[in-house]
Structure formats: structure tokens, C-alpha cells
Amino acid sequence: MPLATFAGAKTCSYALTGPFNVFRLASNLTQFSIRKGIFRNNKFKYLNLSKVKDMSERKLPRFIMCFCTGECPGFAKLDLWKLINFVRNELDVEYAIIHPQLCVTDGDNFFRDYLKETDKNKIYIIGGCDPRMQRKMFKDAFAEKGLDFDKQVISLDLRNMETAEAMKKVEEAVSKVVGA
Numbered sequence: 001m002p003l004a005t006f007a008g009a010k011t012c013s014y015a016l017t018g019p020f021n022v023f024r025l026a027s028n029l030t031q032f033s034i035r036k037g038i039f040r041n042n043k044f045k046y047l048n049l050s051k052v053k054d055m056s057e058r059k060l061p062r063f064i065m066c067f068c069t070g071e072c073p074g075f076a077k078l079d080l081w082k083l084i085n086f087v088r089n090e091l092d093v094e095y096a097i098i099h100p101q102l103c104v105t106d107g108d109n110f111f112r113d114y115l116k117e118t119d120k121n122k123i124y125i126i127g128g129c130d131p132r133m134q135r136k137m138f139k140d141a142f143a144e145k146g147l148d149f150d151k152q153v154i155s156l157d158l159r160n161m162e163t164a165e166a167m168k169k170v171e172e173a174v175s176k177v178v179g180a
């Protein structure tokens, strides 16, 4: 989402996320330039244009978090909202969503509605339980739409983790997908 803001030659005072335009005024106040910038881990960085082009053209993964009803002891240490907002705001994902329990009927209904035959190139990162369990439970839903679970899904076991640990694990998975 392009967004313009003012900034000094080296600083920006707005806490925004995602690539956006930064209007830079030179110290002699006679010249300006527009550059792209991004906030990552609470630090502002300028991006070069080729990087911005790469980011917009690159196929960003979609993150789905299965939270096991919210009552599973395996997620007791995980702050769901902190994790999901970190993923959607700070990582290179197309979007991040939460489902309460993907492995039951409404999870099947969700996948049936959500997965599209045209999404053969999409990568889905699914946070939840054991990857073998996820494969067993979700692969048919992907196959029904002609999608390949083994190629298109990265399953992450995020149980029994502190929030920071889960964030790191998702960040590493996203970085592998986008080649960052």
C-alpha cells in the first residue's frame, strides 16, 4: 500500500509497516527525492527500487494459523494476536489468517471454499500441530482442488512455544519461501 510521508534525510518518525514511499528533503531544503522504505522489527530501512520490484512481483506465501480451539494446552504460551500481527505486518506474506480448528468439519468446509484450482503456484504456510498430522488431515482438501500439498504447503509445528520462538520459526519459513 503506497503511502507518502515526510522524513528527514535519514529519519522517519512514523511507525508504518509495509513498503511505502518516503519523501526525502535534503538538508539544504532545495532538493527532494522519493524513495521506498519499510519497517522491519521496529527499524526503518530504505529499499532500493529493484528490491521493491522484486517484492511486488514475488509470489508471497499465505499464512494460516490453526489455533486448536484456543483451549489446547499446546498453545498456552503463545500470544496468538501478537504472532498474527507480527506475521501480517512484518513478514513478506500475502496475508495471514486464523482458523480455530482446521481438522474438523468446518475446517474441511473452509478449505473447500478457500482453496482454488487456479492457485497451483501459491505457497501456504500453516502454523499448528505436527506436520505429519497436518499432512494426513489436509492433503485431501488440497488434492480435491488439484493442488499439491507436498509442494505447496509448509507445515509448522508451533505447539509448546513461547511467542518469540513461534515468530522466529514463521519468519524463517517465510524467508525461505521468498528467498530473503
Ligand code: SF4
Pocket: 066, 067, 068, 069, 072, 100, 101, 102, 103, 104, 127, 128, 129, 130, 133, 134, 137
Ligand atoms: S489441525 Fe492440529 S492444530 Fe489445528 S485443531 Fe487440529 S490438532 Fe489442533
